[in-house]
Amino acid sequence: MTEATTAHPRRLIINAFLSGAASHLSPGQWRNPEDRGNTGFVDLAYWSDLARTVENAKFDAIFFADSLGVPDSVGGTPDYALRHASQTPNIDPLPVVAALIGQTSRLGFGLTASTTYERPFSLARRFTALDHLSGGRIGWNIVTSILDSAAKNFGLDKQIPHDERYDRGQDFLDATYKLWEGSWEDGALVRDVDSEMFVDPSKVHRINHEGKYFHVAGPLSSPPSDQRTPVLFQAGASPRGVRFAAENAEVVFTNGDTDGRVRTLVANTRAHAASAGRDPGSLKFVMPLAVITGSTDAEAREKYQYVRNYASETTAVAMLSGWTGHDWTHHDLDAPIVEVATDAQRSILPGLAGAHGEPPKTLREAARNIALGGRRGLVVGGPASTARELVGIANRTGVDGFNLFHITSPGTYKDFADHVIPVLQEQGHVWPDYPSGTLRERLMGTGSSRIAPDHRARRLAQSVVTSR
Numbered sequence: 001m002t003e004a005t006t007a008h009p010r011r012l013i014i015n016a017f018l019s020g021a022a023s024h025l026s027p028g029q030w031r032n033p034e035d036r037g038n039t040g041f042v043d044l045a046y047w048s049d050l051a052r053t054v055e056n057a058k059f060d061a062i063f064f065a066d067s068l069g070v071p072d073s074v075g076g077t078p079d080y081a082l083r084h085a086s087q088t089p090n091i092d093p094l095p096v097v098a099a100l101i102g103q104t105s106r107l108g109f110g111l112t113a114s115t116t117y118e119r120p121f122s123l124a125r126r127f128t129a130l131d132h133l134s135g136g137r138i139g140w141n142i143v144t145s146i147l148d149s150a151a152k153n154f155g156l157d158k159q160i161p162h163d164e165r166y167d168r169g170q171d172f173l174d175a176t177y178k179l180w181e182g183s184w185e186d187g188a189l190v191r192d193v194d195s196e197m198f199v200d201p202s203k204v205h206r207i208n209h210e211g212k213y214f215h216v217a218g219p220l221s222s223p224p225s226d227q228r229t230p231v232l233f234q235a236g237a238s239p240r241g242v243r244f245a246a247e248n249a250e251v252v253f254t255n256g257d258t259d260g261r262v263r264t265l266v267a268n269t270r271a272h273a274a275s276a277g278r279d280p281g282s283l284k285f286v287m288p289l290a291v292i293t294g295s296t297d298a299e300a301r302e303k304y305q306y307v308r309n310y311a312s313e314t315t316a317v318a319m320l321s322g323w324t325g326h327d328w329t330h331h332d333l334d335a336p337i338v339e340v341a342t343d344a345q346r347s348i349l350p351g352l353a354g355a356h357g358e359p360p361k362t363l364r365e366a367a368r369n370i371a372l373g374g375r376r377g378l379v380v381g382g383p384a385s386t387a388r389e390l391v392g393i394a395n396r397t398g399v400d401g402f403n404l405f406h407i408t409s410p411g412t413y414k415d416f417a418d419h420v421i422p423v424l425q426e427q428g429h430v431w432p433d434y435p436s437g438t439l440r441e442r443l444m445g446t447g448s449s450r451i452a453p454d455h456r457a458r459r460l461a462q463s464v465v466t467s468r
């Protein structure tokens with residue numbers, strides 16, 4: 001549907017997309033004197049300033065990516081990644097979120113956590129605590145993790161094979177769904193002094209989850225929060241990954257280098273959601289994007305020229321190596337990228353190697369893109385042209401919003417807040433103030449804090465209550 005045929009302006013989800021690292025998706029910018037993240041990533045004052053900036057601008061959420069090892073795809077050692085700050089070093093974002101929920105009141109927080117290395121019970125308990133303390137502002141970016149170096153930090157020699165990680169992830173999720181949705185009935189926490197009953201035990205159930213990978217007795221040892229299950233984000237893009245996202249995600253991250261590719265991913269994921277018995281229209285999609293803006297188009301272009309000086313193609317090659325689990329530093333920069341077998345992220349190389357019909361990219365071209373703006377490329381423009389482009393991308397691809405990653409932090413977010421948000425607000429694409437309610441109510445727009453009744457989590461909850 002185009003803007004012209006839309007009765008109301010399409011609301012855009014706007015998230016700030018970072019990690020607990022000095023450098024997330026803009027390799028080399030840690031050398032830019034305007035970047036505060038390179039010292040701030042270990043400093044609560046930096047995170048607080050950032051959170052306040054994006055909350056004042058009515059962003060939906062800060063979204064934290066995460067990984068559990070130092071990438072060592074280059075040369076089999078962490079040296080290269082560390083030296084060039086290739087998404088490392090980083091700090092655990094969960095304590096950062098725990099600190100920031102006390103300094104904000106409406107902003108949501110998305111946290112990445114891995115089904116491969118966490119345990120269902122402890123993860124469910126931690127997210128429940130955060131959701132209680134934040135008043136229902138927590139989302140979970142479900143990842144299966146992609147680094148061999150992470151596997152080695154958790155007692156494995158190498159990663160569990162790609163598709164099996166997703167099978168294990170499903171088993172993990174099923175256990176958490178039962179804990180969150182099924183182990184406590186509504187109204188179980190009665191606090192009845194007269195009958196000396198704090199919790200009504202008839203309303204709290206073991207889940208007795210006996211999966212292939214996880215055995216969890218339950219019940220959850222915390223009462224449910226308003227959302228019970230945090231808002232579920234997922235980014236699977238391989239065939240198995242899309243199926244996993246379609247069965248579980250409420251908000252899907254769609255990465256793609258062209259509008260057409262993103263549109264296909266959106267359609268494909270919706271079709272799989274329908275096959276899984278879900279309303280395909282209920283899924284939301286957000287796309288990673290970097291924006292350089294200023295008070296005019298010319299000022300934005302100037303800023304672009306300036307940050308180009310710091311973009312590092314060397315580090316971009318290291319990042320590509322980490323994502324794909326393959327050492328690209330030995331490849332000819334001017335040769336086309338070819339697909340290699342990988343147990344890391346499977347959805348990157350086909351696009352670069354020309355499997356979707358476009359000509360293959362050389363390693364140099366891929367590195368140049370990754371170094372500044374990501375695989376899809378930057379949006380550079382003043383307030384009106386940037387707002388127009390964002391709405392245009394949403395209309396052309398079917399995404400519901402953007403995970404904005406930064407060139408420098410918090411500068412990129414301050415610029416977006418100062419220049420683009422007011423235009424989007426005026427046009428009705430961003431709300432003038434947060435409506436009341438939980439993160440799920442705001443993102444999904446269903447008027448309910450609870451995950452949708454047609455979601456697998458709710459079906460599994462029924463099995464807990466009926467089997468008690």
Ligand SMILES: Cc1cc2nc3c(=O)[nH]c(=O)nc-3n(C[C@H](O)[C@H](O)[C@H](O)COP(=O)(O)O)c2cc1C
Nearest residue numbers: 065066143145235236237238241253255345346347
């Ligand atoms: C926008 C975006 C953010 C992601 N963030 C993380 C992350 O923080 N940690 C992680 O381990 N993987 C992350 N991933 C990788 C995904 O979890 C997943 O491995 C990837 O989308 C590839 O899935 P596939 O193997 O099914 O192709 C992210 C992917 C995308 C597109």
